Amino acid sequence: xxxxxxxxxxxxxxxxxxxxxxxxxxxxxxxxxxxxxxxxxxxxxxxxxxxxxxxxxxxxxxxxxxxxxxxxxxxxxxxxxxxxxxxxxxxxxxxxxxxxxxxxxxxxxxxxxxxxxxxxxxxxxxxxxxxxxxxxxxxxxxxxxxxxxxxxxxxxxxxxxxxxxxxxxxxxxxxxxxxxxxxxxxxxxxxxxxxxxxxxxxxxxxxxxxxxxxxxxxxxxxxxxxxxxxxxxxxxxxxxxxxxxxxxxxxxxxxxxxxxxxxxxxxxxxxxxxxxxxxxxxxxxxxxxxxxxxxxxxxxxxxxxxxxxxxxxxxxxxxxxxxxxxxxxxxxxxxxxxxxxxxxxxxxxxxxxxxxxxxxxxxxxxxxxxxxxxxxxxxxxxxxxxxxxxxxxxxxxxxxxxxxxxxxxxxxxxxx
Amino acid sequence: xxxxxxxxxxxxxxxxxxxxxxxxxxxxxxxxxxxxxxxxxxxxxxxxxxxxxxxxxxxxxxxxxxxxxxxxxxxxxxxxxxxxxxxxxxxxxxxxxxxxxxxxxxxxxxxxxxxxxxxxxxxxxxxxxxxxxxxxxxxxxxxxxxxxxxxxxxxxxxxxxxxxxx
Numbered sequence: 171x172x173x174x175x176x177x178x179x180x181x182x183x184x185x186x187x188x189x190x191x192x193x194x195x196x197x198x199x200x201x202x203x204x205x206x207x208x209x210x211x212x213x214x215x216x217x218x219x220x221x222x223x224x225x226x227x228x229x230x231x232x233x234x235x236x237x238x239x240x241x242x243x244x245x246x247x248x249x250x251x252x253x254x255x256x257x258x259x260x261x262x263x264x265x266x267x268x269x270x271x272x273x274x275x276x277x278x279x280x281x282x283x284x285x286x287x288x289x290x291x292x293x294x295x296x297x298x299x300x301x302x303x304x305x306x307x308x309x310x311x312x313x314x315x316x317x318x319x320x321x322x323x324x325x326x327x328x329x330x331x332x333x334x335x336x337x338x339x340x341x342x343x344x345x346x347x348x349x350x351x352x353x354x355x356x357x358x359x360x361x362x363x364x365x366x367x368x369x370x371x372x373x374x375x376x377x378x379x380x381x382x383x384x385x386x387x388x389x390x391x392x393x394x395x396x397x398x399x400x401x402x403x404x405x406x407x408x409x410x411x412x413x414x415x416x417x418x419x420x421x422x423x424x425x426x427x428x429x430x431x432x433x434x435x436x437x438x439x440x441x442x443x444x445x446x447x448x449x450x451x452x453x454x455x456x457x458x459x460x461x462x463x464x465x466x467x468x469x470x471x472x473x474x475x476x477x478x479x480x481x482x483x484x485x486x487x488x489x490x491x492x493x494x495x496x497x498x499x500x501x502x503x504x505x506x507x508x509x510x511x512x513x514x515x516x517x518x519x520x521x522x523x524x525x526x527x528x529x530x531x532x533x534x535x536x537x538x539x540x541x542x543x544x545x546x547x548x549x550x551x552x553x554x555x556x557x558x559x560x561x562x563x564x565x566x567x568x569x570x571x572x573x574x575x576x577x578x579x580x581x582x583x584x585x586x
Numbered sequence: 587x588x589x590x591x592x593x594x595x596x597x598x599x600x601x602x603x604x605x606x607x608x609x610x611x612x613x614x615x616x617x618x619x620x621x622x623x624x625x626x627x628x629x630x631x632x633x634x635x636x637x638x639x640x641x642x643x644x645x646x647x648x649x650x651x652x653x654x655x656x657x658x659x660x661x662x663x664x665x666x667x668x669x670x671x672x673x674x675x676x677x678x679x680x681x682x683x684x685x686x687x688x689x690x691x692x693x694x695x696x697x698x699x700x701x702x703x704x705x706x707x708x709x710x711x712x713x714x715x716x717x718x719x720x721x722x723x724x725x726x727x728x729x730x731x732x733x734x735x736x737x738x739x740x741x742x743x744x745x746x747x748x749x750x751x752x
Contacts, residue, residue: 193729195749206608209615210655218743236612243613291653291677307655307681309739317748321729355599356647360676389650391676444599530608550603550651557607557627 172419174327175394176362179302179416183285190326190423198228199284201314204270205233206529207289209247210308212254215315224318226259230270230279234524237265240532268497268523271295271383271467276497278409282397283416287314292467292547294385298378299405300397300415302362305386325362325391326425327418328353332369334433339582341477342377343469343545343565345369346384347438351448353428359389361425364418369432370395375404376473383468384547387445437581439543440563443551451568451580460540462487462573464518464566465494465526469545472500474566479509481570481584482516488576491518491569492534494526516574530555543572588706589667589688591639595699596628598645600671602652602678604628611656620656621663638665641705643697645671649678658682668705670694670712683730686738691724 173181173189181187184194203211208231215223223229231251239245248265255262263273271292274280282300287293291305306320314320330349336342350357363385370378378395385393397405397415405413437451464470464478475495482491493513495501501523504510513520519534527534528546535555536542542554542561549561564572567581574584610623625632625642642661648671649657658681661669668688682689690705692712697703701716705723712721726734729751736742742750 193727193751195751206612206652206654210659213615214740217740220743241613247612247615289653291651293653305653305677307653307677307684309655309684310680313739313743313749316743319749321749321751323727355650356673356675359647359673386677389647389675530603531612535609548601548603548651550601552607552609552627553603555607555609 171423172421174362174418174422174424175364175416176302176325176327176392179283179285180322180324188324190324192324193321194324195319195321196285198287198314198318198320200279200286201229201311202270202274202288202293203231203311204235204290205237205248205251206235207308207311208251211289211311211315212250214309214312218312218316220316223258223260223315229315230261230263230274231255232263232267232270232273233265234269235529236531237522237524265524266498266522268500269467269470269525272471272496272500275299276408276499278411281405281409281411281413282401283414287311287320291386292383294390294393295379295383295467297382297385297393298375298395299401300395302392302394304391325360327364328358328361328390329364329366329424329427331427331429332365332367332432333429334369334431335372336369336432336435339567339585340435340437341565341567342373342380344435344438345432346381347440347448347563348435350384350388350446351438353388355387355444355446356389361390362392362394363388363390364394366396371398374473375400376471379471380468387547437565437568439568439578440549442549442560442562445547445549445563454562454578455580457578458541459489459543459572459577461490461492461534461536461542462569463492463527463534463542463544463546464569465496466528466546467496468547469566470494470496470500472503474545475500475504475509478566478570479512481567481581482574483512485516485574487517487573489573491516491573492527493518493520495523497523527554543569543578545569589639590704591641591667592637593641593643593697593699593701593703594632594636595697596642596644599647599650600628600644601650602654602657605649605657606654606660611654617659617663620660624660624664633664636664636666639667641668641670641703642666643670643694645694646673648674650675653677655681655685658685658687662687670697683733684739686734688734692721696721
């Protein structure tokens, strides 16, 4: 019987021929922790009475969630991370280097066919380059740091067949919001998502990261795609590691299959306070907006900044706008291309590469009753630090169009 | 393990930001301190209302969202004995087992705010004493039972130095 991508990767890494629902202990290719989860993992590592990590070359720690530190308590946790990473010889990304999910693929740490864990729920992002990557908590992270292994239940797979090409002004963010709205926030719980079809083939690798990033918002464990020529070219540009891409068999068994035609899709917006509360732009256009956010691990890449800048160029924002490029490299490239100048001239505040205001620790906490539109992946009540604010999610184009008008707006009005 | 206590009932999709908000979790590793803010955005009085041994009971997809292990740790440190829900999000589920917080997956329609529950984890039965009914619970996979019975993943690793499910 044929196998899915998830079954193939977990078979290879566990050295057994496994299928969905089997439980395996598998070898990890790479392990990541960020500043919200690593301090607890370091504590667990010490409680587990370990002395050395299994292989410092296969571990990265990233300070991105509260970077630079806004508080004494956070500074102390950051200090613990720096000290642990230094002692153990772990690859370390400090404040300003960027968001973990941008850095791991960008810096070439993860390649197709890999099995990767990260102590951050959006670790599923690397599925876009054919990596089985999944989010774990701090104690699983500690166990991985010590043993280089983790136990997994091999997931069943939910296959999304995406036909057609996205129309102008409609992006991969709109596509994934539409899928989550359709299958709901727990529609793929315990499963791996596999995204296939001409709509995926038509997207850049950067745009595909946005789709895999949000697999967790439908409950999925991973958000997997094939490695096509675009993927192989992108990976070779960023990494010198050798790799073996993995493709699902034609007769693989899926728990669910859903087909979509994306050719008539409109821009989508997730309304407060759940990610699956999705509507086409027409239903929410006109909602007043006090703050916009462009960035985060979902949509802070070069392509996103270029799209936003093309709309903001020569225009002034009516709402506050915060732009957080996803990495130092992205920030530098955006400076070279003149995009940062466009943002600043439009009235935006450009902040340190990293998670920005997404998780509510710093850098743009809204006030009571305010509406925010963000390119992030979550709009939970209180997510950005104030439970009396209202968070909407949209594409970088939708956010740019909305802050210009001061209300949720259709970005297709700005197509040039 | 025999658990007894009163019910604090919540709805569907209780996410990790509700369990412990990002604005608190980055400040400290003192879980007793974080526990004071548990469920704050859904019920500001929650921490003060809870008596040791009480249960959180919810609908589907409990614990969706972040991988933050501060979520189960804050619940444990608020002296909640177990979370009972129709379904759990998977990272939260693993984090609970790893940190030793029992999870009970079952139909929660017949459990209301203030009900007295009793759970026998060995027998796999939940009794709703207030309603005089017995509710069947979905058993945990063996690997998870093994980690829970070792007292969580830290204790498992202290014992074996690696994963040992044989």
